[in-house]
Amino acid sequence: MGKKKPPVPESALLLENGCPHLSSVQTGPDSVGSESAPPNPIVDTHTHLVSTFGAYRSKYPEGKFLTVHDFVRGYFRPAVRVTNSGFVTDLVDVYCEAPVMKQWKEVADSALTEEQRAGDWGGVQYHFVIGVHPHEARHYNDEVEKDITEAASHSRCVGMGEMGLDYHYDNSPREIQREVLKRQLAVAIGLNKPLTIHTREADDDILRILKETVPKDHRIHIHCFTDTPELAKALLEHFPNLYIGITGVVTFATNLNTRQAISDMILSAISAGVSLISTPSPLRILLETDAPYMVPGNISVQSLGLKLGSRLPFSHSGMIPWTAQFVAEVATEAAGGAASWSAEDILRIGAENARRMYGL
Secondary structure, rough: OOOOOOOOOOOOHHOOOOOOHHHHHOOOOEOOOOOOOOOOOOEEEEEEEHHHHHHHHHOOOOOOOOHHHHHHHHHOOOOOOOOEEEEEEEEEEEEEOOOOOHHHHHHHHHOOOOOHHHHHOOOOOOEEEEEEOOHHHHHHHHHHHHHHHHHHOOEEEEEEEEEEOOOOOOOOOOOHHHHHHHHHHHHHOOOOEEEEEEEEOHHHHHHHHHHHHHHOOOOOEEEEEOHHHHHHHHHHHHHOOOOEHHHOOHHHHOOOOHHHHHHHHHHHHHHHHHOOOOOOOOOOOEEEEOOOOOOOOOOOOOOOOOOOOOOOOOOOOHHHHHHHHHHHHHHHHHOOOOOOHHHHHHHHHHHHHHHHHHHO
């Protein structure tokens, strides 16, 4: 007899209960923020919205939300309201398939005007980036390049990617990955589009290619960073407008690299005599989900009112506060008493950095 599968939580409990423990990092006299500060926006700088909606429909075939717009209005605003923090205000949707997923235009066209974003999107500001993932590099060709170049001219397109190198899975030959990355970088730089970069276990090659190809002041988002802290340091030192993307994977017990990269930013600022509460923040991070993947490990089923043994079946933009909470704890510990951060502070820093990175 097979092992019994854990129960799937009710969709309302999965997404609508908020984050009751957000203020668990104490706000002291040297804190970056204050408890009286107004609610902060939750900005998801990397999500796969069509796939996330598909995960919802797969897990909850009887669910009441029948379209992407229903899903966003129902879950991100007003349903996902986080005590003392805010709600989802902006998201950056990611298309990285080859051939290009044609649905991008239908979704993006539905967010062209403020009236559409207020109505169809419930006030959420929709943006997207487009490119070809290294897994798909073997399918890249002139037609795909033409499609992503045309999509990049859309008014809701704020960058190009995710593109890069992935030597962990090697779903495409490495030489082809490198060639396709260089081609996409040339297109993005020619269009002056910010870059969303995927890199995994390819430290030497990604650093070399970016240094050789990308202007030093170009805006770069290293998405879902899990590689060595040494790579993060080298990238941050060379590119002044580069940001490290933090997903829920930072909370995983097996992932020490991302935590160390965050700590190193704090320690580097202290060493250089930079104020930890300066603006812009020495925490050059972007908050993201990579939804429907990377459910933060610090979300307890008890806090959501779920039954023991339940598992959250997918991630979504409303889970970013749990990632922010974890980042606040890591940064505060690294500061060693010199400053402290709350989850609300990290949400605000993430939103400010997203404006600098993508112009949101």
